[in-house]
Structures are given as structure tokens and as C-alpha cells.
Amino acid sequence: MSASSFLDALQDEGLTVVQVGSWRTHNRNHKGPWGPVHGVMIHHTVTRGSAATVRICRDGYAGLPGPLCHGVITKDGRVHLVGYGRANHAGLGDDDVLRAVIAETSLPADNESNTDGNRHFYGFECENLGDGQDPWPEAQLLAIEKAAAAVCRWHGWNERSVIGHLEWQPGKIDPRGFSMNTMRGRIGRRLG
Secondary structure (H helix, E strand, O other): OOHHHHHHHHHHOOOOEEEOOOHHHOOOHHHOOOOOOOEEEEEEOOOOOHHHHHHHHHHEEOOEEOOOOOEEEOOOOOEEEOOOOOOOOOOEEOHHHHHHHHHOOOOOOOOOOOEEHHHHEEEEEEOOOOOOOOOOOHHHHHHHHHHHHHHHHHHOOOHHHEEEHHHOOOOOOOOOOOOHHHHHHHHHHHHO
């Protein structure tokens, strides 16, 4: 999918999209390949405030250069595009999980970190403190559902191609505050 197709797919799903700077060419492709892409990964940011969250996800921070995802989903339900191509979001994860995503079957436990996820996943960072107390407004949950469905629809994937970071990499807890199984159910219903 080209950057333009990515933008079109999100807008066609009814999302409000904010294009941030030169997002189409902002990536980490010089650090390794991007693709083949097999799924969508959902994260929480551990940040507060839309402007600060978008800035961090676009630029990164000491030790982890940006972009840290492809799109930032803020609490108001907007999707801010900050990069396209390889992004620092998934890290190393479980090859068995990747095989399950590709086959669109039930996920095994993520018990090893031996596969480059930045190469194989679209990433959406979602504004939330990740403490289990910070609320997830319905506008934001709907935007997560729509963004994941848009990418799946374009590729011909089903909802099993959408995972949380906690299902990919041992020790990760994101997204915390809603169930990925429930979100996959929403995405599956949207895809029909």
C-alpha cells in the first residue's frame, strides 16, 4: 500500500486524519526493510495531551528515534499521520505470533523475542497513560476500530491480523484499559 492509499483507506473508513509534516517520507527505512507487512499493532503511549503525544511519536526521544508509529490516535478520535515505512514501534517479538497473524489463526503466547516487528506491522500509538485508570473515550476506541479495519480492508485481511503490543513482545502491557479480543470483535463486525 502506498502512503497515498494509506491516507485514502483511513479517510474512506470515515476517520478524521491530520497529516503531520512530511509524514509520507518520514521513516526508518535506512535501518532495515519495511515489509512484507502482515498486520496492525495497537499501542498506548504513556503520555498526556494530544500535541505532546503527536510530537513524541513523530520525533521520538533519546535512544529511540522517530517515527514511533504510522498514526497517532488521540482521545478525540483523530488519527495523526506521523510516518510511513519502517517505524520504531514493535521491536523484537515472537515468530510464532507472526505466523499466527499471517495465517489469521488464534494467537499463541508471546514467549520469545526473535523477530523484527518493525518490518512486519503497521503501528498505531493511542494517547493514554496506560495505567489502567486513564479512560478510553468511545471516540478513540471507534477510531482504533476504524483505523485497523481500514488497513485490513485494503489488504483483504480479517480482524485476526490486528494485535496489541502485549500479544507480540513478552513483558509489554499495551494497550492497557481495553481488551484486544473485544477490539478484534468490533473490527470483525465492521469488516462484515
